């Protein structure tokens with residue numbers, strides 16, 4: 472299984488025009504949004520926390536507060552551009568790959584690795600509560616390296 476976090480290959484189809492991508496998602500392409508979208512979507516698919524994006528933004532001289540980063544990530548998520556994967560109450564990752572798949576979470580490295588959707592099988596899922604339907608099932612398998 473390929474670890475897409477470390478794939479150097481860049482898919483040219485995902486390169487700009489990010490302005491158009493934002494517009495199509497119903498978001499006004501402000502300078503900050505475009506700059507953050509460039510950091511997020513300018514390369515291969517990845518998983519990133521708000522704090523990681525904040526430090527990348529500082530390095531790229533995109534001057535935004537952590538609060539703005541959080542807001543923008545949530546707006547991108549609401550618009551369907553990102554998927555949010557919560558690993559615990561205090562930590563979420565944003566995944567630029569919004570397709571159906573699952574994750575390994577490497578606890579001691581705080582890193583996510585993709586698992587293809589079809590390699591996780593369910594024999595029985597509980598029926599959703601009355602009047603509700605399942606939107607998707609997120610599996611996070613926590614792992615750590617042998618000592």
Ligand SMILES: [Zn+2]
Pocket residue numbers: 518566568572573574583584585
């Ligand atoms: Zn993923």
